[in-house]
Structures are given as C-alpha cells and as structure tokens.
Amino acid sequence: MSTPDMEGLVEAARDGDRTAFDEIVRRTYRDVYTLAVRLMDDQEDAGDVVQDVYVRAFRGLRRFRGDSAIGTWLYRITANCAATSMRRRARHRHDRLDSEHAVVDGRPESDPVLGAEASMVRSDVDAAVRGLPARLRAVVLLRDVHDFSHHEIAEQLGITESAAKVRLHRARKRLRVALGMSTDGGSDSGAAVDEEGSIRAG
C-alpha cells in the first residue's frame, strides 16, 4: 500500500476528508510537541498547546494556501498558541516543576557510541536554552532553530519586529555565556539596548 504524500493529504483534508487530517496529525504531532515543550518548558502545558494547535489548524485549514510547508504553518500556529498560553500562565503564575524530557534523536545516521558525546553536547545546549526566560527562549528558538523571519516572530508572539530583534540579541548573548562561547568584541558594550530595537551609544 502506498502512503500518500503530505501535499495529497492536505488537499484531501481541505476537501473534508477527516481521515486525511488525522494522518497529518499523526505525521506531525511529535515535531509540534517538541516545539511546544521547548517554548513552554512544561510538558503538561505543551500537551494542552498541541491540542489547541490542531483544533485551530482543523478550523483554519481552508485558509492554508500551501505557500509554505504544512509543518511550517503548524509551527506558526504553535508559536501563536504558546504565546497565548504563556500570557495566560503569567497571569496565574505557579511554581514550575522541572522534569526530564525523553529526548529521541531523529537522525537516521545516529550511532549509539559516537552519539554519546554529541548527546552530552545536545543536553548542554538544551539546558542552556531552557535556562533562558520564556520570552527570550521563544525568539531564539523560532529564529535560530526554526528559521522564522523577524516579521513572522513578531506576528506570532504579538510583539513588534524591533522588540523581536532586541530579544534575539539578548537571548543569543545569554546563550553564548551559558555555553562558554566567545562574547568578545561585544557589540553592545557600553550601549543601552531597549525593546524599541535600537542601541544608543553613550
């Protein structure tokens, strides 16, 4: 039995084929969940966000014109749902329970022995990203991991493009420090950065 490609599934789902939509969910929900966990830093909240994402995707499928891959479109909805959820969570702030995420390497060339060192590096990177405040973490993940444009980040997080740039700058700086990377030639030394997107040199 041949498996239909994603474009065919999207087309069928848009025409009202519920089975096709369910198959899209099956193929994409792991990636969507991964982004949601990283954005929310809480597995339970991430699960709620993922459910919201697919309900919204289901309702908005007719507006999906196929300009981007369905995965990219789902990532955009995820970023938007996570931002909404974080704003809600900020209003009802509760203590965060740290939990270990079950991490699976999706690369086919992954080797258990050679991968041990890489796995350590990955967990360091993961920890550094998780150590960022939520608003900085979201921007650096969307930009540097998922290749969103500044415009898309601003749109999905409900902030200005300038604010997105400033947050990215701050997030990258913190990550470099956390990962022990060079921060020499500091571009913002002696300068005050504000969320209007500019640096005023003293």
Added chain:
Amino acid sequence: MPVDGPSATVIDVTDLVGGGRDRELRQVLAPLRTTVIEPPPMLLPAILARVDDASRFSWPVPARAPRWVAYAGGVAAGAAGAVMLASRSRRLPG
C-alpha cells in the same frame, strides 16, 4: 558607521551583531532541529478527540462560499439601513 554626536548614534541592533558569531551559535543550536521530544502516549488520542469535538460544530468549507455570503449579507444590511433612513427623513416635518 561614523557618527557625529550622541543624537546621531541610533543604530539598528542587527548592524552590530557579528554575523560570524551568530553563525557559530546557530551551528551549536543545530542539533535541536533534529532532536524530537517524545510525547506522552495519551497525547495523540487526546488531540484526535479534541478535533472530533471541534468537527461537530464546524467543518472546513470551501473558502469562497462563507466570504461571499458575508459580503452579500453586509450589502443587504447596508441597503436596508439606507432605505430605513431615507423613509424616516421623508416622514420628518419641515
């Protein structure tokens, strides 16, 4: 970028950030692109159940139909309002 004074020193952040250092950081973050966090087993059934609930109230319909209906409804409501206002002003004295 040369500057003449403090008032002329507003510089976009992206101009200042070293491109090389950004590329280096992106390379360090690259493993996150291929790493998947395994969802709990109950998540997939939960998603499908939520979509089931949503589908009882709505189903994706062709994009043009509801928009066309909305435009037509708006035009009809506007026309009805205009007729009502015109007939009222005709009834007013003077």
